[in-house]
Amino acid sequence: MxxxxxxxxxxxxxxxxxxxxxxxxxxxxxxxxxxxxxxxxxxxxxxxxxxxxxxxxxNGLRVGSNQITLNQLYLLWKKLKKGIKENTFQNYQYMYEHYVFDKLGHRKIRTVKRSDVRLFYCYLVEQQNLNVSTIDCIHTVLHQVLQIAVEDDFIKTNPSDNALTELKKVYNVDRKRRKALLIEEQKLLEDFLSKEGTYRHWKPIFTVMLYTGLRVGEITGLRWEDIDLEKGVIYVNHTLVFFSLRGKSTYAINTPKTSKSKRVVPMMSTVKNAFHEVKEYYEKEEIVCNSIIDGYTDFIFLNRFGCVMNYTTLNKALNRIVRDCNLEQLEKNEDDSNVLLLPRISCHSFRHTFTTRMIESSMKIKAVQEILGHADIGTTMNIYAEVTDELKVQEIGVLEKYMKEQELTPLNSTYP
The missing domain is CATH 3.30.160 (Double Stranded RNA Binding Domain)
Structure with a gap:
């Protein structure tokens, strides 16, 4: 034949x-x-x-499994799911159909990888602004749907295994949000931003925040005429306000928060270098200011389109920076129980961090008040008391370590 x-x-x-x-x-x-x-x-x-x-x-996989989609398995899960309260079942369905169905559900089950699930969870945090308890509920459904694929030999392993645990580690969500970064955390952040790559262009603005304690509206509203690099000072005389008006994002120039907020803030050399770096970056990328707000223009900190920034953009950038910095730390350290990770932070965290560094250095409280622009010294004293309480705990720890080294600690203690 x-x-x-x-x-x-x-x-x-x-x-x-x-x-x-x-x-x-x-x-x-x-x-x-x-x-x-x-x-x-x-x-x-x-x-x-x-x-x-x-x-x-x-590999023991079923023939034809490459055509099955996640949504098809979800429909099967709905038929199989028994033994839970009706309102819980309705909540599970809402979570999947509202967040997963259109975003990930069309994918063929064989093409869904571990990285896809992790990126999807990051999207829920950063773009949908969901908290972890909500994502936990979504994860419960998604993991069960994918487990059906494993049990029916469509795929070998569940790509959502450990995804929620990793998300919590990356965003440090199990830790209480602190108002200020520890010294080692600040150094980790600065080192990460100093690397050439995706986040290098964010370094100048966050450096100025970390080393001046200016409020976010004071930073984003800075113009080149508001700084004097020769004298090494920043003139804070207005603030940039960002708000929503009839559903549209709007900017306005306002007076400082209080009369004391109108002030002159000295620059450290680190801040001067940050401003010089901004100038060099704009010249290289040919970025010019295109924003005119209430007659104000020539703003210092701009996006790639030459427009002013706002706290929402900056905080989203910080979320991504914390995520990728922590991922890098976890990848470098096999024993993730002792790895140094960044906590959840916002722009306002930098103001508290700078305040903490001033107090740690024993700067006079009146000078701290003037630099921060606090109208009431009581506000400064409250922060001072909080920081010094933490310092006392740290110093006692140093003393205890010294006493143990000198063998002055009572032996055979039955208490931790």
Missing amino acids: AARKDKKGRVLKEGERQRKNGTYEYRWTERNGQRHSIYANNLSELRDRKEQLVVDRY
């Missing part, structure tokens, strides 16, 4: 055929008599898919 060939004269193997429209088909029959077909646009692609079938059989 002559070998069958395609239109190009290539010999076709058993089960292969070229269809009238020029595409290719491979047919085979299972031992139980069930017939299957796969299709491809060309012969090379068809044979690649045949090889994948062999691999799938070896």
Whole structure:
């Protein structure tokens, strides 16, 4: 019997055929008599898919599983799910259909990877602004749906395994939000921002925040005429306000928060260098200020389109920075129980961090008040008391370590 060939004269193997429209088909029959077909646009692609079938059989995966979507498995999960309260079941359905169905549900189950699930959870945090308790509920449904795929031999492992645990580590959500960064955390953040790459352009504005204690509206409203690099001072005389008006984002220039907020803030060399870096970056990227707000223009800190920034943009950037810095730390350290991670932070955290560094250095309380622009010294004293309480705990820890080294601690203590 002559070998069958395609239109190009290539010999076709058993089960292969070229269809009238020029595409290719491979047919085979299972031992139980069930017939299957796969299709491809060309012969090379068809044979690649045949090889994948062999691999799938070896791995114990079901034939045809590459066509099943996540949403199809979700519908099966709805039929199978029993033994929970109706309101809980309704909540699970809402979570999946509201957040997963359109974003991830169309994906074929075989194409959903671990990285896809983790990126999806990051999207829920950063773009949808969901808290972890909500994502936990979404994860419960998604993990169960994917587990059906594992149990029915569509996939070998559940790509959502440990995804929620990793999310919590990356965003440090199990830790109480602190108002100020510890010294080692501040150093970790600065080192991460100093690396060439995705976040390098964020370094100047966050450096100025960390080393001046200016409020976010004071920082984003700074113009080049408000700073004097030769004298090394910043003139704070207005603030940039960002708000929503009839559903539209709007900016306005306002007077400082209080009369004391109108002030002159000295620059450290780190701040001067940050301003110089901004100038160099704008010249290199040919960025010019396109914002005119209530007659004010020539703002210092701009996005790539030459427009002013706002606290929402900056806080979202910080979320991404914390996420990727912590991911890098976890990848470098196998023992993640002792790894240094950044806590959840916002722009206002930098003001508290700068205040803490001033108090730690024993700066006079009146000078701290003037630099921060506090109208009431009681506000400064409250922060001072909070920081010094933390310092006392730290210093006692140093004393205890010293006494242990001198063997002055009572032995055989039964208490931790």
